[in-house]
Amino acid sequence: MNPFNPRPLLHLEGAAVFLLSLFAFQWSHVTWLLFLVLFLVPDLSMLAYLAGPRGGAVFYNALHTYLGPVILAAVSFAAQNLIVFAISITWTSHIALDRMLGFGLKYPTRFQDTHLSPQRHSFSRAES
Numbered sequence: 001m002n003p004f005n006p007r008p009l010l011h012l013e014g015a016a017v018f019l020l021s022l023f024a025f026q027w028s029h030v031t032w033l034l035f036l037v038l039f040l041v042p043d044l045s046m047l048a049y050l051a052g053p054r055g056g057a058v059f060y061n062a063l064h065t066y067l068g069p070v071i072l073a074a075v076s077f078a079a080q081n082l083i084v085f086a087i088s089i090t091w092t093s094h095i096a097l098d099r100m101l102g103f104g105l106k107y108p109t110r111f112q113d114t115h116l117s118p119q120r121h122s123f124s125r126a127e128s
Contacts (some may be wrong), residue, residue: 007102010116014099021093030086038090049111057106064095064105 025035045063049056062068069091076084098104104116 007116010104011100011102014096014101017096018093018100021089021096025086025089025093028082028086028089030082034083034086035090035093038087039094042091042094046111053106053110054108056111057108061105064098066092066095069095 025032042063045060046056048059069088072088072091073085076082076088099116102116104114107113107115
């Protein structure tokens with residue numbers, strides 16, 4: 001096992017963000033039914049893979065980075081809208097759970113090739 005492998009840290013980071021997002025959602029006092037209904041919506045982006053791996057990766061990554069929910073959270077604060085805030089937190093929690101479970105951002109090669117793929121975090125003996 002390589003002690004310089006960042007993969008375990010990325011999993012822990014996902015777990016921390018996931019737990020924090022659950023607390024934030026609870027703080028919003030919005031119904032958990034909204035959370036359950038919206039939680040898997042970002043995974044609809046996988047349908048873009050029907051057009052091929054390059055377009056699929058672009059669309060999937062656009063919905064699986066923290067940038068979108070952070071912008072949405074800022075909008076929710078500006079508008080003082082707790083429902084929009086709850087949507088941004090639900091989106092954040094989805095991304096965080098994906099990271100915690102090892103599902104990462106996609107490369108345009110194939111769906112399973114992600115920034116968390118074990119193959120991308122292994123070193124050959126020459127690099128050691």
